[in-house]
Amino acid sequence: xxxxxxxxxxxxxxxxxxxxxxxxxxxxxxxxxxxxxxxxxxxxxxxxxxxxxxxxxxxxxxxxxxxxxxxxxxxxxxxxxxxxxxxxxxxxxxxxxxxxxxxxxxxxxxxxxxxxxxxxxxxxxxxxxxxxxxxxxxxxxxxxxxxxxxxxxxxxxxxxxxxxxxxxxxxxxxxxxxxxxxxxxxxxxxxxxxxxxxxxxxxx
Amino acid sequence: xxxxxxxxxxxxxxxxxxxxxxxxxxxxxxxxxxxxxxxxxxxxxxxxxxxxxxxxxxxxxxxxxxxxxxxxxxxxxxxxxxxxxxxxxxxxxxxxxxxxxxxxxxxxxxxxxxxxxxxxxxxxxxxxxxxxxxxxxxxxxxxxxxxxxxxxxxxxxxxxxxxxxxxxxxxxxxxxxxxxxxxxxxxxxxxxxxxxxxxxxxxx
Numbered sequence: 001x002x003x004x005x006x007x008x009x010x011x012x013x014x015x016x017x018x019x020x021x022x023x024x025x026x027x028x029x030x031x032x033x034x035x036x037x038x039x040x041x042x043x044x045x046x047x048x049x050x051x052x053x054x055x056x057x058x059x060x061x062x063x064x065x066x067x068x069x070x071x072x073x074x075x076x077x078x079x080x081x082x083x084x085x086x087x088x089x090x091x092x093x094x095x096x097x098x099x100x101x102x103x104x105x106x107x108x109x110x111x112x113x114x115x116x117x118x119x120x121x122x123x124x125x126x127x128x129x130x131x132x133x134x135x136x137x138x139x140x141x142x143x144x145x146x147x148x149x150x151x152x153x154x155x156x157x158x159x160x161x162x163x164x165x166x167x168x169x170x171x172x173x174x175x176x177x178x179x180x181x182x183x184x185x186x187x188x189x190x191x192x193x194x195x196x197x198x199x200x201x202x203x204x
Numbered sequence: 205x206x207x208x209x210x211x212x213x214x215x216x217x218x219x220x221x222x223x224x225x226x227x228x229x230x231x232x233x234x235x236x237x238x239x240x241x242x243x244x245x246x247x248x249x250x251x252x253x254x255x256x257x258x259x260x261x262x263x264x265x266x267x268x269x270x271x272x273x274x275x276x277x278x279x280x281x282x283x284x285x286x287x288x289x290x291x292x293x294x295x296x297x298x299x300x301x302x303x304x305x306x307x308x309x310x311x312x313x314x315x316x317x318x319x320x321x322x323x324x325x326x327x328x329x330x331x332x333x334x335x336x337x338x339x340x341x342x343x344x345x346x347x348x349x350x351x352x353x354x355x356x357x358x359x360x361x362x363x364x365x366x367x368x369x370x371x372x373x374x375x376x377x378x379x380x381x382x383x384x385x386x387x388x389x390x391x392x393x394x395x396x397x398x399x400x401x402x403x404x405x406x407x408x
Contacts, residue, residue, distance in 0.1 A: 031326030033237070111325065118322040121315065121381045122235030131382055160395035167392060168368060171375025177325045178335055188371060191364035199399045 016054050016064075018044040023065040027112035032119045037061055062116065063129060069113055070133050076104060077144050084148045094200070095193035097148045098165060101141075102189050105173030106182075114177065141166060151200055161199055168192060220258050220268075222248040227269040231316035236323045241265055266320065267333060273317055274337050280308060281348050288352045298404070299397035301352045302369060305345075306393050309377030310386075318381065345370060355404055365403055372396060 006014075022044035026035040037058055041051035055061035080100045087093045104110070120126040142162060143153075151158040172188065175181045210218075226248035230239040241262055245255035259265040284304045291297045308314070321338075324330040346366060347357075355362040376392065379385045 029326065031323060034326065114322055115325070117378075117381060118318055119235060121319070122233065122238065127382055134382065157395065160391055161399065163388070164372060164392050164396050164399075167375035167379060168372045169375065170378050171371035171373065174321075174374050174378055175371060177321060178331055178338065184367070187364055188368050191361060192368050195365065195368075195399065195403045199402070 012054075015044075015046055015050060017068075019046055019051055019054055019061070020065050020068040023061055024069060024108060024112040027065070027115040028108040032115045035062070035065075035115075062126070065112070066116060066130060066133060069109055069116075070137060072109060073104070073137060074140065076107075076109075077141060080104065081144050081148055089150055091194065091197045094149060094197040095190065097145060098169075098193040098196065099189050100148075101145060101165060102169045102172050102185065105169045106176045106185075110173045111177060114174070138166070149200065155204075157204065158200055161196055165192070165196060216258075219248075219250055219254060221272075223250055223255055223258055223265070224269050224272040227265055228273060228313060228316040231269070231319045232312040236319045239266070239269075239319075266330070269316070270320060270334060270337060273313055273320075274341060276313060277308070277341060278344065280311075280313075281345060284308070285348050285352055293354055295398065295401045298353060298401040299394065301349060302373075302397040302400065303393050304352075305349060305369060306373045306376050306389065309373045310380045310389070314377045315381060318378070342370070353404065359408075361408065362404055365400055369396070369400060 019040060022040045023035055026040055026043055030039070035058075037051050037055055038048055040061060041048045044051070055064060084093065084096055084100060087096045116126070116130065120130050145162050145166065146153045146158070149158075149162065151162065153159050153162070168188075172181070172185050176185065223244055226244045227239055230244050230247060234243070239262075241255050241259055242252055244265060245252045248255070259268060288297065288300055288304060291300045320330070320334065324334050349366050349370065350357045350362070353362075353366065355366065357363050357366070372392075376385070376389050380389065
């Protein structure tokens with residue numbers, strides 16, 4: 001929170017961040033149509049004028065939120081990788097990697113991103129902004145998973161199984177949007193981790 | 205198309221079907237907000253009055269489209285199962301089943317359903333209508349996949365791997381919404397099919 005001793009620049013940065021976090025919460029909980037500058041400002045406890053100073057249009061707010069989501073997902077993936085690095089290699093490590101990946105696709109961040117992706121499906125301008133960010137995120141998420149699993153990405157079997165694991169995680173994320181799918185998901189993660197580990201360590 | 209000799213009841217049914225198909229096309233191509241009774245009527249080549257006779261409100265139209273999507277997905281799954289039954293058992297059958305499942309998640313029907321699911325995430329009334337339909341569809345899709353693969357669903361490994369395959373298909377469907385992902389998807393389907401087949405046929 002802002003204090004009288006906080007420099008003006010820091011206060012401005014904190015306000016901007018509060019607005020972006022409120023945008024993600026609004027998207028995840030109330031959907032695309034509700035995430036307007038006015039609603040987000042109210043949720044963030046920021047005056048409408050201050051919100052409009054940071055984000056003059058809704059388009060600016062959504063674009064800002066997209067970049068913020070991207071950065072947050074990167075930070076989370078980095079933190080996840082550090083946690084995983086502490087797990088001994090073997091089947092347990094594989095399960096920790098798969099579980100971590102899958103959980104990241106059930107967060108409010110994923111639910112907010114889903115609102116933006118779905119809207120962008122019919123909005124070429126928004127789509128053009130998202131596609132390069134998603135491509136970059138996909139490459140980095142893949143690289144981090146390869147590193148965490150300790151596999152050789154030049155092996156096509158390993159490469160495609162890591163990709164499939166990311167696709168599975170996305171599908172499990174989508175299955176969690178309308179109902180709490182956590183009990184079923186836990187069993188899928190366990191089974192896929194075991195199958196993946198066998199396939200990655202099988203002699204070829 | 206209606207002809208002067210067509211009974212009135214058949215004409216009415218054909219009009220209703222044209223409206224529902226236009227709703228799915230509008231949702232898939234133009235997104236949630238565009239799929240109104242007026243836009244759908246124009247696309248279907250039906251007068252607004254006739255459209256409102258069938259679907260007095262947008263809610264009626266969306267609910268009708270949901271049920272129609274459900275029936276169409278069921279018919280497609282049934283037709284798919286008949287095709288698969290002609291493929292000799294073995295790795296080729298497994299790949300045909302996985303490919304068929306995955307393709308069904310990249311159709312305009314999936315893209316239309318995604319618009320409805322995403323909107324329903326923040327609309328409890330719509331969600332309440334969808335959840336039982338989706339649960340029923342999920343059970344039937346699972347049963348059909350089990351039959352097509354010729355596996356024993358009481359075996360927890362087979363049960364969870366079939367579930368994971370449906371989740372993977374959903375994730376690959378979502379990956380196809382913003383860009384044409386078909387080339388990458390083909391490789392994932394091949395690898396997943398091979399890994400799935402080994403896991404399903406491994407002695408245990």
